[in-house]
Amino acid sequence: xxSTLSPENWVQFYADYLFSHALYKTNKxxxxxxLVQDTFLAALRGKDGxxxxxxxxxxxxxxxxxxxxxxxxxxxxxxxxxEYIAETEDHFHDSFFSMNENARWSKAVPFMHYANxxxxxxxxxxxxxxxxxxxQNMPLKLRQVFVQKYIDDKNADDICKEYELTSxxxxxxxxxxxxxxxxxxxxxxxx
Numbered sequence: 001x002x003s004t005l006s007p008e009n010w011v012q013f014y015a016d017y018l019f020s021h022a023l024y025k026t027n028k029x030x031x032x033x034x035l036v037q038d039t040f041l042a043a044l045r046g047k048d049g050x051x052x053x054x055x056x057x058x059x060x061x062x063x064x065x066x067x068x069x070x071x072x073x074x075x076x077x078x079x080x081x082x083e084y085i086a087e088t089e090d091h092f093h094d095s096f097f098s099m100n101e102n103a104r105w106s107k108a109v110p111f112m113h114y115a116n117x118x119x120x121x122x123x124x125x126x127x128x129x130x131x132x133x134x135x136q137n138m139p140l141k142l143r144q145v146f147v148q149k150y151i152d153d154k155n156a157d158d159i160c161k162e163y164e165l166t167s168x169x170x171x172x173x174x175x176x177x178x179x180x181x182x183x184x185x186x187x188x189x190x191x
Contacts, residue, residue, distance in 0.1 A: 003052045003059075010040055014057055018064050025068050025147070027136065035071060039064040069162060072144070084141050085172050134184035138177060145170065146177035 018039060022032035042063050050059060135143055145163060148154045154162075160170050 003050075003055055005043075005047050005050055005056055005059075007040075007044055007047065010043070010056075010060065014060055017057070018060060021061065022064060022068060025144075026071065027140065027143075031071065035064060035067045038067050042067070072163075085169060130185065130188045131181075134181055134188070137184065138180055142173055142177040142180065145173045146181070149174060 015036060018036045019032055022035045023029060026032055026035070039060060043060055046063075054062075135147065138146065145159055145165070148159045148162070149156070156167070156170055159165070160167060165173070
């Protein structure tokens, strides 16, 4: 059975969800509000192109995701990764790794055993709240790529194309995001 559109119900049924999704991706309330409005306008203009092969909500989220991508491309907030990585290389490495030839974890960053009861942590609301806080505090350039990879479950090639990254920059960003997330979770005594 094909889905149909009900534009008269979009604000009531989907506005809050779309807003929270946009806010999570941009971390700017005004931008999120504008993106949701743009999504509804684009959906109204393109409703004749809706084939009904997906749910109405899914279709609106796809439009919103495209609007978010356009926003980052137009403002160049999602670009200049090579420059960012180059500027922070020394400071970042020195904060987490020893300077010997093997580049081991610094003694200041304790090793923890993460495998024990990992599922239990994921089920706790407190963990989710701290995880969200850690993600929000992560630098935007790292958070965008990390969220696409581990929360939105996109593959590396698609992320590289979307943010115009080289493969090596992508893996540096993923590595740094993981290290920062690990450190944040440890500081909040979650791990």
